[in-house]
Amino acid sequence: xxxxxxxxxxxxxxxxxxxxxxxxxxxxxxxxxxxxxxxxxxxxxxxxxxxxxxxxxxxxxxxxxxxxxxxxxxxxxxxxxxxxxxxxxxxxxxxxxxxxxxxxxxxxxxxxxxxxxxxxxxxxxxxxxxxxxxxxxxxxxxxxxxxxxxxxxxxxxxxxxxxxxxxxxxxxxxxxxxxxxxxxxxxxxxxxxxxxxxxxxxxxxxxxxxxxxxxxxxxxxxxxxxxxxxxxxxxxxxxxxxxxxxxxxxxxxxxxxxxxxxxxxxxxxxxxxxxxxxxxxxxxxxxxxxxxxx
Amino acid sequence: xxxxxxxxxxxxxxxxxxxxxxxxxxxxxxxxxxxxxxxxxxxxxxxxxxxxxxxxxxxxxxxxxxxxxxxxxxxxxxxxxxxxxxxxxxxxxxxxxxxxxxxxxxxxxxxxxxxxxxxxxxxxxxxxxxxxxxxxxxxxxxxxxxxxxxxxxxxxxxxxxxxxxxxxxxxxxxxxxxxxxxxxxxxxxxxxxxxxxxxxxxxxxxxxxxxxxxxxxxxxxxxxxxxxxxx
Ligand SMILES: Cc1cc2nc3c(=O)[nH]c(=O)nc-3n(C[C@H](O)[C@H](O)[C@H](O)COP(=O)(O)OP(=O)(O)OC[C@H]3O[C@@H](n4cnc5c(N)ncnc54)[C@H](O)[C@@H]3O)c2cc1C
Ligand code: FES
Ligand code: FES
Numbered sequence: 001x002x003x004x005x006x007x008x009x010x011x012x013x014x015x016x017x018x019x020x021x022x023x024x025x026x027x028x029x030x031x032x033x034x035x036x037x038x039x040x041x042x043x044x045x046x047x048x049x050x051x052x053x054x055x056x057x058x059x060x061x062x063x064x065x066x067x068x069x070x071x072x073x074x075x076x077x078x079x080x081x082x083x084x085x086x087x088x089x090x091x092x093x094x095x096x097x098x099x100x101x102x103x104x105x106x107x108x109x110x111x112x113x114x115x116x117x118x119x120x121x122x123x124x125x126x127x128x129x130x131x132x133x134x135x136x137x138x139x140x141x142x143x144x145x146x147x148x149x150x151x152x153x154x155x156x157x158x159x160x161x162x163x164x165x166x167x168x169x170x171x172x173x174x175x176x177x178x179x180x181x182x183x184x185x186x187x188x189x190x191x192x193x194x195x196x197x198x199x200x201x202x203x204x205x206x207x208x209x210x211x212x213x214x215x216x217x218x219x220x221x222x223x224x225x226x227x228x229x230x231x232x233x234x235x236x237x238x239x240x241x242x243x244x245x246x247x248x249x250x251x252x253x254x255x256x257x258x259x260x261x262x263x264x265x266x267x268x269x270x271x272x273x274x275x276x277x278x279x280x281x282x283x284x285x286x287x288x289x290x291x292x293x294x
Numbered sequence: 295x296x297x298x299x300x301x302x303x304x305x306x307x308x309x310x311x312x313x314x315x316x317x318x319x320x321x322x323x324x325x326x327x328x329x330x331x332x333x334x335x336x337x338x339x340x341x342x343x344x345x346x347x348x349x350x351x352x353x354x355x356x357x358x359x360x361x362x363x364x365x366x367x368x369x370x371x372x373x374x375x376x377x378x379x380x381x382x383x384x385x386x387x388x389x390x391x392x393x394x395x396x397x398x399x400x401x402x403x404x405x406x407x408x409x410x411x412x413x414x415x416x417x418x419x420x421x422x423x424x425x426x427x428x429x430x431x432x433x434x435x436x437x438x439x440x441x442x443x444x445x446x447x448x449x450x451x452x453x454x455x456x457x458x459x460x461x462x463x464x465x466x467x468x469x470x471x472x473x474x475x476x477x478x479x480x481x482x483x484x485x486x487x488x489x490x491x492x493x494x495x496x497x498x499x500x501x502x503x504x505x506x507x508x509x510x511x512x513x514x515x516x517x518x519x520x521x522x523x524x525x
Contacts, residue, residue: 003367006387006433014362033429036390037410047367049387051434078423102499104477105411107423108430190498191412 001039008051012138015055015165020140022048024162029053030074031108033101034117057167058112063089068173073112073135073166078103080111090171091287092180092199092280096127099184102191112166115148118156121220125152126199127182129217129227133171139164149217149227175212178203179287181280184219185272187263194220195264198252198276202284204240209289211235216248216277221256221269228252231277240285249277365433372436376401377445383432391435392416392427395442403443403472414500417473418442424480426499443472446479454524455479458517459510466504474500478514486522490515 006029009015019026026048029035038044052058058074063085071080077097080086086094093111100109100123114122115135128148135146140163148169152158160166180201186192197219203212214235216228231251238244258269365372366387374381376399383394392409395401395418404427405415411429418427419441447453455475458464465471474497481488481496488496493514494507502510 001388003386004388005364005366006370006431007362007364009362018362029431029434032431032434033411036429036431039388040409049431053434101411102414102426103481103496104414104417104424104426104499105429107420107425190495 001036002042002045004039004046005048006051007048008054010054012055012057012165012167015050015052016138016140016163018048018050019165020163022050022163026050026163028116028165030110030113030116031076032113033105033109034113034119052165060168061086065173069169069171071111071169071171073116073168074110075112077106077109077111081106089174090131090180092182092201092284093124093127093131093171096124096182096197096199099123099182099190111169115151116158116160116166118152118154118158118224120152120155120222120224121194121197122225123182123184123194123197123219125225126197126217126219127180128169128171128199129225130180130182130199130201130215131171132201132215133169135169136167137164138167145170149225152224154223174291175203177206177288177291178213179284179291181283181287183276183280183283185276193263196220196258196269196272196276198273198280200277200280200284202235202240202281202288204285204288206289209239211238211240211244214248214281216252216281218252218256218273221258221273223257226255228255228277230255235281240281245278245281248281249274252277370433372433374432374435374440375438376440377442378439385432387431387433389432390428391418391425391430391432391440394432395427401442401444404476405469405472407469412499412501413470413473414477414497415470415473417476417500419476419480422480422483424477424499441476443476446475453479454517454521455482455513458513458520462509462513462516464506464509464513466506470500470502470504470506474502474510478510478517482514482518482521486518488514488518 007018009018025046027044027046029049029051053074058072060072061075061083062070077100080097081094097111100106111124114124133148135148135151137144137146146159182199184194184197186195199217201215205212214232216232218226218228231248234251235244235248253270253273256270256273258266260266369384369386371384374383383398385394385398392404392406395404404418407413407415409428411426416427417424420438447456455478477497477500490511493511
């Protein structure tokens with residue numbers, strides 16, 4: 001690893017000033033589980049590593065039924081699955097965070113780092129997309145809010161400009177009968193990169209089991225994580241029966257643009273998108289029916 | 295869920311007992327006599343290669359006080375809490391926690407294998423949670439309580455898991471053993487009554503070249519039972 005300067009701002013203000021001053025010469029350090037590998041490999045050579053974990057806004061998790069969830073970009077995955085509100089109201093996002101690497105990795109890795117690293121296979125991103133998460137970004141030119149489904153531009157590239165920092169995610173409060181789920185396919189039980197990942201969030205009217213809201217996010221089947229807009233829209237107003245689920249799965253496959261690689265062929269990946277879309281929808285629906293969130 | 299050692303003074307006790315500065319300052323056991331005499335038990339205890347280094351008396355400086363600091367790129371001097379003692383380290387910011395443990399402090403229980411978070415051989419506890427020490431900067435470990443295999447138990451005062459690893463023959467070459475033991479001890483703190491599936495999940499990030507997994511799982515179950523029996 002090349003020699004680095006280490007800086008640890010204690011406030012958002014300080015962090016913005018430091019990052020603005022350094023521009024392209026700096027990288028934020030969250031859990032470091034991607035960044036340290038890139039520094040060692042020499043694929044990133046920042047002069048300044050700016051540790052963002054001492055900034056209170058970045059590590060907090062705050063939830064209320066009125067305002068929904070504020071999830072700090074630098075809250076480690078372990079603090080997500082140890083949080084009872086997260087497990088209850090956002091079980092899909094929680095299970096995605098609990099899939100990253102090993103427990104050792106989850107003690108450090110963060111959802112913000114997972115997104116900012118820009119991998120199309122990042123496990124928490126489809127779960128965030130399904131929940132309609134908004135990313136609060138701050139930088140030299142001020143603040144902006146970016147929907148997570150538009151955050152990634154290409155493998156390893158996001159909307160973040162030099163000097164910009166992802167502060168937190170805002171996720172809407174759950175509806176009464178709403179829930180989410182995330183599933184991924186890997187050839188082993190743990191510790192592998194998703195061949196396909198699918199996140200789904202549903203809100204139901206349980207009086208007639210109709211879908212009020214639906215969002216489906218896909219991972220590892222395109223240059224960026226994908227919001228399956230048509231598949232999601234197709235479910236709204238429908239009873240969640242086998243035909244509706246099958247139709248959504250077909251539409252999800254249609255927006256996937258996977259490649260052949262050592263983890264699987266494009267054809268296999270399309271097939272798995274269908275399988276996992278069906279399964280995540282069924283799982284999210286089962287949770288939503290049981291849920292009584294308010 | 296508890297991520298703190300059950301006995302809050304456990305680390306201090308071990309550190310006090312094994313503070314080499316307290317007696318002749320030399321290593322208590324030579325590597326050779328250790329291997330000859332105690333065999334597997336010695337390897338499990340993970341004390342091989344521990345070098346004397348005095349623990350500082352001074353309380354650690356609150357690393358988080360004041361405005362944004364800049365350290366590096368040259369060596370910086372900072373304090374870490376390791377196995378209940380405060381240690382002063384001078385290292386460049388690019389040095390990992392594993393690098394400081396092994397190369398600066400002589401705590402060679404945590405092993406360097408993959409250097410990319412994928413094998414678990416370098417597992418230590420950070421505030422009771424398992425972390426791969428190759429995947430974090432040492433400077434980023436300030437303000438946290440670090441426990442290494444050297445702080446978990448000692449040959450005459452073995453952690454229940456270390457006893458169980460010996461009893462169940464849960465190691466061959468022993469290279470993965472300190473990491474396995476640290477991952478499992480964190481898991482048992484959080485869940486004293488784990489199922490075999492939960493044990494497998496706890497060591498999903500620990501790779502054993504020798505394939506000792508079945509015995510490791512048996513050892514973890516036995517240790518959990520022993521610990522519950524004592525409680
Ligand atoms: C052994 C191993 C297994 C893994 N398994 C998985 C897996 O199963 N699934 C998966 O999705 N990933 C996996 N990963 C990758 C990695 O752990 C995740 O992507 C993790 O979520 C990254 O988070 P971090 O906090 O460690 O990010 P860091 O490494 O700290 O940061 C990643 C990148 O994002 C930038 N960044 C971080 N935070 C911000 C911010 N707030 N604002 C602006 N930029 C920021 C950094 O500068 C860096 O470029 C694995 C990694 C390892 C080492
Ligand atoms: S050496 Fe750290 S995980 Fe392999
Ligand atoms: S005992 Fe040899 S690597 Fe596990």
